[in-house]
Amino acid sequence: MSDLDAFREEARSWLNDHFPSGLAHRSPPGIAGFGARLTGDWKAWQTSLGEKGWSAPTWPAEYGGGGLSPEQAQVLGAEMASRGAISPIGGFGIMMWGPTLLDFGTEEQKQRYLPPIIRGDIHWCQGYSEPGAGSDLANLQSFAEDKGDHFILNGSKVWTSGALEADWMYGVFRTDRNNKYEGISFLTLDMKSPGVEVKPITLISGQSPFNEVFFTDVVIPKENLIGEKNLGWNIGKRLLLHERQGIAGSGGANVVGGSYDIEQVARDYIGLENGVLADGAMRERIAMQKMFAHAYALTGRRFGEEAAVHGPTPAVGIMKVAWAKDNQNREELLVEMLGNRGLGWEGSGFSDNELKTVRTWLRSKANSIEGGTTEINLNLVAKRVLGLKGY
Amino acid sequence: MAVLTEEQNMLKDQAQAWSRDEAPVTRFRKMRDSGTDAGYEQATWQDIAGMGWTGILIPEALGGSGMDYATFGVVLEETGRHLVASPLFASGLVGASALLLAGNDAQKQQWLPGIAAGTSIVTLAVDEGPHHAPEQIAMTADASSGSFTLNGSKVFVLEGGSADAFVVAARTSGTAGETDGITLFLVPADTSGLGVQPLKTADSRGYADLTFRDVKVDAAAVIGTADAGFPILDAVLDRARAGLAAEMLGTACEAFDRTLEYLKTREQFGQVIGSFQSLGHRAATLFMDMEFARSCVEAALRAIDEGSDEVPILCSLAKCKAGEFLHDMSNDMIQMHGGIGMTDEFDAGFYIKRARAAEATFGGQSYHRRRYISHFGI
Structure with a gap:
């Protein structure tokens, strides 16, 4: 038996013992590490998975991670997928902050921050954008004044996902007003600190997933500085690369969630004639959408395989652009297929799925803005991948 | 680009060097100008047969090298870059596939050694x-x-x-x-x-x-x-579509590379034109289309080699995505080169003509969208 087969046996046996069978093929009611406090079987599953470290399979075991090789992690992923076992532990900590800490954190910081991320105990939010610092993120002005053994932070962040429920924030803050790029530091702060105020922003979808966060004389201990003072911009950029790689690796999964099966909507709301969708023009557009999504998923898989051999590539930047295009196009098609049933806002005149589709469609408009706009990502690809000048 | 085997890397290097040095587009131009009905030069064809590419799929016992479709795709991508014209695809891949999939022993014995040697053309x-x-x-x-x-x-x-x-x-x-x-x-x-x-x-x-x-x-x-015969025909056609998609990918990648080079060297208003966002963003979007097309082509070829159930859907996907990218890329190759792109002296015309012919062969984008979506019960 090869080592990998032996590991497969180990994973199977562990899942048999620890995965509650009643949760098979069910999505968690919320994400531990992103606002949810799970209960019952879900809590038990969270605890087992977190203690085993398999919520972060490839992170080093010394920090509570699974310590698995990429091949073993792939085997674990396949075993979990085959029994419909979905990890309820996620959020920014797992997706981007943890990998960035592994790159840049001190031993002490890794020991302090990584274990609770892996267990899903701490919900992290990300302090990046500001009113005057969107696409031009390095123009950020929230100022952390150096007071010797601590910083005093004043200013504000905007578009902060999940800030209302968050326990902690990591982010980029100005520590030198005379240096745009080399005047930024990467800091963490406790959201319960005095002087932190969170105000939700209501979106065009009626939902409030984003917030404004205001800082008034917030005290941040020096030990919360990640990397060197004034050299946080590179850490901040690395974190965004992890975000894009996460999107590339998701293989077309719609992280916005909520949309239901496109073929079923076509059958229910347009109908078939002789086994073929009655609207031929719509049928071709659905085909194009599904083929784009398929190509996106295959590309995510290929980039993953190639990265395992050749290392990561900046080409992964196109995945963020493609992810937004894929989501937005699918949501547009769904709403269009629903016809006037896709224009409901609330109340009993519309089904839950219809109402959810409208909200998801509107929410998806942010996909080409958040995490770097499509235009900024195209600039980055033009510059870093194609070697064009002027970007 | 997928992670290649040692054998595939060797063939890729060989195909790259030969196409670039011995069969560049100038040679295709010479063939076009000669007015030959054949659509290829005998010398080119003999070179190709001599390197054994005609026998990639054919078992060693019948004069070939018994390799797989993914390997054939690697070669076709390189020849596609330089618009190499020969019966390699029509005979070595499509004709050979029909015999390999369903031919009886006598038919195989009669035709496959000739296909492998390049002395027989079966289409x-x-x-x-x-x-x-x-x-x-x-x-x-x-x-x-x-x-x-x-x-x-x-x-x-x-x-x-x-x-x-x-x-x-x-x-x-x-x-x-x-x-x-x-x-x-x-x-x-x-x-x-x-x-x-x-x-x-x-x-x-x-x-x-x-x-x-x-x-x-x-x-x-x-x-x-x-x-x-239809299931056999369908299987042969899918192999043809995936192989042609690999050739088309190569053609489009070369068009992309040449156009990108032009964006980096052509100056107007005192700066290289690639520094203008309207062109840089288009180039970045075409790069995305190129990577997506490559993923589909490689997945289709791999599916054939693995005998996957997904062969029909992946081959339609590959032909369509390679077709879409080649279509747009061959148009933008002309547009981004401006006036020079319209001249016969420049090669862009060869690329767009090859593009449209290859798109139409064994089903265009529209055909493959219909074939793809029919798998989803709508």
């Missing part, structure tokens, strides 16, 4: 109208006393003017539109009653229309089983 004759429509085959093959009589026509047969034999899809029962009742025949080009009319096409490659007037073949000419 597929399937379509009868302006659009790819394999299920619409109307050409008849009437059975009587152990032989078949073929009547009808085939159009736009790749390398039809040079072929020594045709794999012909004809109807032994049923009517056009049905998939039952189709039979594949192996018909030598010199069979009595078979007429071959070479075509002069925009892409300067070799195509011919075929007419069958009471063409008699015996039962030994049947490939596979009579009346049950």
Whole structure:
């Protein structure tokens, strides 16, 4: 038996013992590490998975991670997928902050921050954008004044996902007003600190997933500085690369969630004639959408395989652009297929799925803005991948 | 680019160097200017056969090297970059596939060694109208006393003017539109009653229309089983689509590389034109399309080699995505080069002509969108 087969046996046996069978093929009611406090079987599953470290399979075991090789992690992923076992532990900590800490954190910081991320105990939010610092993120002005053994932070962040429920924030803050790029530091702060105020922003979808966060004389201990003072911009950029790689690796999964099966909507709301969708023009557009999504998923898989051999590539930047295009196009098609049933806002005149589709469609408009706009990502690809000048 | 095996890397290097040094587009131009009906140069073809690419799929016992479709794709991508014209694809991939998938031992013994050596050209004759429509085959093959009589026509047969034999899809029962009742025949080009009319096409490659007037073949000419030829035809076509998609990917990648180089060197308003966002963003978007097309092509070839159930859906995806990218890229190659792109002296015209011909061959984007979505029950 090869080592990998032996590991497969180990994973199977562990899942048999620890995965509650009643949760098979069910999505968690919320994400531990992103606002949810799970209960019952879900809590038990969270605890087992977190203690085993398999919520972060490839992170080093010394920090509570699974310590698995990429091949073993792939085997674990396949075993979990085959029994419909979905990890309820996620959020920014797992997706981007943890990998960035592994790159840049001190031993002490890794020991302090990584274990609770892996267990899903701490919900992290990300302090990046500001009113005057969107696409031009390095123009950020929230100022952390150096007071010797601590910083005093004043200013504000905007578009902060999940800030209302968050326990902690990591982010980029100005520590030198005379240096745009080399005047930024990467800091963490406790959201319960005095002087932190969170105000939700209501979106065009009626939902409030984003917030404004205001800082008034917030005290941040020096030990919360990640990397060197004034050299946080590179850490901040690395974190965004992890975000894009996460999107590339998701293989077309719609992280916005909520949309239901496109073929079923076509059958229910347009109908078939002789086994073929009655609207031929719509049928071709659905085909194009599904083929784009398929190509996106295959590309995510290929980039993953190639990265395992050749290392990561900046080409992964196109995945963020493609992810937004894929989501937005699918949501547009769904709403269009629903016809006037896709224009409901609330109340009993519309089904839950219809109402959810409208909200998801509107929410998806942010996909080409958040995490770097499509235009900024195209600039980055033009510059870093194609070697064009002027970007 | 997928992670290649050692063997594939060697062939890739060989194909890259040979295409670049021995068969650049200037050679294709010379062939076009010579006005030959064949659509390729004998010397090019002999080089290719000499390197053994014609035998990539054919078992060693029959004179080939017994490799796989992914490997063939690597070679076709490189030759596609430089618009190399030869019967390599039509015979070495498509014709060979039909025999490998369904030929009997005698047929294999008779034809595969010649295909591998490049001394025999066997090509597929399937379509009868302006659009790819394999299920619409109307050409008849009437059975009587152990032989078949073929009547009808085939159009736009790749390398039809040079072929020594045709794999012909004809109807032994049923009517056009049905998939039952189709039979594949192996018909030598010199069979009595078979007429071959070479075509002069925009892409300067070799195509011919075929007419069958009471063409008699015996039962030994049947490939596979009579009346049950469609699944074989479908499988051959999928291999053809994936292989052609690999060639098209190479053609489009070269168009992309040349255009990107121009964006980096051509100056207007005192700066390189690639520094203008309207062009830089288009280049970045085309790069995305290129990576997506590559993923689909490689997945389709791999699926064929692994015998996956997903072969039909992935081959339609690959042909469509490679077609979309090549279509847009060949248009933008002209547009981004400006006036020079419109001149015959520059190569962009060759790329766009090759693009449209390859797009139409074995189903265009529209055909493959319909075929793809039909797998989802709508």
